[in-house]
Amino acid sequence: MRHNGQMAIQSTPKTIKYKKKSKVKNDVIGYLFITPNLLGFIFLTLIPVLFSLFVSFTEWNIFKGFKEMNFVGLKNYISMFEDTWFKASIKNNVIYTLGTIPVTLCAALLTAVILNDKVYGKNAIRTMFFMPYISNVVAISAIWLALYNPSYGPINQFLMDLGISDPPKWIASSKWALPAVMIMSVWGGLGYNTVIYLAGLQGIPKELYESADIDGANWWHKLIRITIPMLSPTTFFLLITNIISSFQVFGQINIMTQGGPGTSTTVIAYYIYLSGFRYYKMGYSASMAWFLFIAIFIVTLIQWKGQKKWVNYM
């Protein structure tokens, strides 16, 4: 789900030269091994991707059959920028991304640094933070839906108890619906990011801290001068994966708000689903999906280029 295409590419070492077997036989054996997966790849990924690109240049209702498929060139790609729903989706998605990722990453970094050697029972605490990540999005959304209940929900009862007489209406209000989803997403993503940062911390050589200790550096200095720079590859990895998954946020929106009230929580993945499987505009849906893919591709590319400036690979 959140793990597409971020692994470092390792080159394949030259395999041992065969002396007795013929080259053709090697080819046959090789293909025998990859064929089962390759067939699945061709029919379930490669051909669908190409077909989706083709569909994105057409106007087509799936229930009217192939004959009703009209080639319309770039029309879908142009009309999406005149579509208020699409524009609202982009805007909401940008707010969602900018609002959740920096908070999540900072909190996760801090949590990881503290859990790493400043507490007893590290694994138990880590598991508590990690719970939301392994739970399914529907159950989580159901819980928060009840917690956010504007009149009786525990959150608002608690806020009123604190003396806030007019607490936010959360998902019932167009102003607070998106922040409500974002708060839930930060809560949900914290554990995963903490775990990745914890793994990153194991890779920092202890000698760096020891020599800093000799120089009399305090905790803060070590965090700023050693930990954060040394974790920059991890931060880079998390930035890419988080941005990609935030562009694809769907479950909580579909379950909690259905994009509403109004267009206040419509996001791109939700609108793609809506266009395709509620309005049956397959061509339009496919073109927005390609827009999403291109956006993901560009962001990843920019980050790869930009990382040279701030990522500190040893």
Add this chain to the structure above:
Amino acid sequence: MGKESINFDKKTREKIGKLFMTVIMFAIGIIMILPFVWMLSTSFKLEVDVFKFPIEWIPRRFTTKNYVEVWLNQNPPFYVYYLNSIKITVICVLGELATSSLAAYGFSRLNFKGRDSIFLMYLGTMMIPFQVLMVPRFMLFQWLGLYNTHWSLILPGMFTTLGVFLLRQYFLTIPMELSESARIDGAGEFRTFWQIILPLAKPALASLAILTFVWRWNDYEGPLVFLSNKNLYTIPLGLTNFIDEMGGQQNTLIMAASVSAIFPIIIVFLLGQKYFIEGITAGSIKG
């Protein structure tokens, strides 16, 4: 003497500091799981007690009726979703392990024409979001008569590029000399794969298996798009069924269903935590 006592003081101070941080982090951890505690507690309540404030964390009027209702008296009852989820998840995990390990072996330890270009194609498609594949897969399944069957979830789960990628990374770390000596002993490629490489790759296989298990079990978008018959629903989709039908009016039932949905995955996670964490961190660290 003096120096020793200073050292001792420093150690004590560190211990107190550590204890202090432990308390704070535990408190934050409790806040993190508070929504789950609320869910658990609500699932044993009567509907009228759900929104009582201050919250009754331990229900005064304790009932297990919600679970009976959810598991047996609904249409379809919850165990139907359970059976569907178990079936799909288990087949996906076994299928993915089989196809991915074979392909990973080919891509990492065999030399054949076109190997690198095919693998490059695999890599190229890894960034493609599900949304791009949604429409064409929907049409493909409809055309094949697989729409609204479990195959529409099993097939994509069985043939993943991610599985090939993860296992290939691991296979590359196994010394080539092992294969070479097996070859000298006259073992065929499949035997080398089955008797030497696979046993050595157990940790990677375990990681992939548990990651796939959790992801398939929790998958929501796939079933939403490819299934329409309620009797075929998986747990997450079955849960939305509850939410939709009860319109948020039956929180006790929804929470009992949520507990039922989350519980097995927590057990699986706790049992295989080490491999799960190794799996998700495998890609994040260079080297």
